[in-house]
Amino acid sequence: MRLISHPVLCNYYVTYRCNASCGFCDIWEKPSPYITVENLRDNIRDLKRLGVKVIDFTGGEPLLHRQLDVLLREAKEQGMITTVTSNGLLYPKYAERLKGLVDMLHFSLDSPDRDEHDKSRNVKCFDKVMESIQIAREMGERPDIIFTIFEDNVDQIKRMWEEICLPNDLILILNPVFEYNGVGGNLSEQTLKELLWWGKQKNVYLNEAFIQLRLDGGNHVDDPICKAASTTIVISPENKLVLPCYHLGLKDFPIEGNLYDLYHSDEVQKLVALEGKLPACEGCAINCYMQPSFAVEMNRYWWKALPSTIKYNRIKGTWKQMLKM
Template structure:
């Protein structure tokens, strides 16, 4: 049973450019412009009218955009929950200007061992994460540690938790790795590794969406009975100011927005593509977290109930429930 019939999230790509070279990502390989402030202003107004509640300014590395603080400020002032994930190479430079504008600030850290983390990211950024944690805390910010979990680094989860997250009173977000297109992410997590993460996710100051675990145990999305609701829950906007459907990672078509995102999203051509969400051949076996998370939240099924405890836990500990409640009232 569908609970929410409007999109709830916007993945807003400010640029595909990146100052890291992560082995599990191909976004940084693409040539890319930067989004324009005027387009952001118009699109945010349309996103509000469409019912979107959360805007994730992403990339590439979003802090490469020289107006990222303005984008976040606009979205925050309009009442959106704002999120941003960074490798921290530029966070010390931006920290003061971002202060108070990011509700969910994620610092990527995939190992407690400096060399292992830097190897996976393709640049020396471990020390910048450590520095950024201290800067953020001094400013009264509460970043999360976002740990992308592979079989190769799952043994580092305990150390990142005990040596970095807990001493700094930060949430540890466990992000099981996913594959897409031709990007090589190694062997999928084994059943024993999934079970280990499920148990670890019950610890204090740890967030793990248990629905991610269930989805992987059941072989991912199945096109005959799709759990994925990517296109109807999430709007993806490119640096070229285009709407990408049905999602970024498996994007089939790009539509120029031309100043009227709401009209475009409600057009018949787009609605026909939305109807194919989770049903395209490339959707079989998909476990892409950034689209499954909102999918789990809008339909009453077993995934909804699996996701609910961790969602409530995170929003309670982060305090974002206050802004969500304000959104519901207004």
């Protein structure tokens, strides 16, 4: 049963550029402009009309956009819940400007070990993440740590939790790796079960529906769980609407100041209707599109996702805003 029929999330790519070059990500390889404040203002207006409540300013590295604070303020003034995920390299420089503008501030960390993390990112940024945590907490911010889980680092969860998250009262977000274009990988059933155990621990967030989806073999085109195109608006740095999702990106449409009508156009809605049903959708388990998919339709994944969703939003204090969606 479909509970919400309108988009709930916008993945707004402020740039594809990045100051790291992680081995499990290829976005940093793309040439890219930066979005303009003028385009954002037009799009925010239409995102609100479409029913979008959460806007994720993403990239690349979003802090490379020198007007990120302006973008965030525009979103907050329209009542949006804002999220930003950063590698921490630039946060100490811009922290004061971003204060109070990010509802869900995430710092990416790949290992509790400095050398391992820096090797994963191909740039020395572990110390910057630690500095960013300290600065954010001193300013009253409540950042989270995103830890992408691979088969070979699941044994490091305990150290990450005990040495970094608990002492700093941070939420540890466990992000199971997904496979895309030969980047990423799969997780064994044993690792998935271990993640389920960790998800029940204090200050740990794991969406259990991610685990169930992987145990079920991912999305299936004959009975798709993916609702990427109808739940999520993807906007590129070139100010184009990307469909059916960023990772497939079969087609993009110039927005030209009229996102609302563009989204409801016949050409766009034909692609929306194909969400989860395309050949490339078979077996997909991409977290950033499955999370909103789990939230809009009452099924076994909705029930699996519910406890962790309540847990996270209770801790972060965003649950009242979520109820308005």
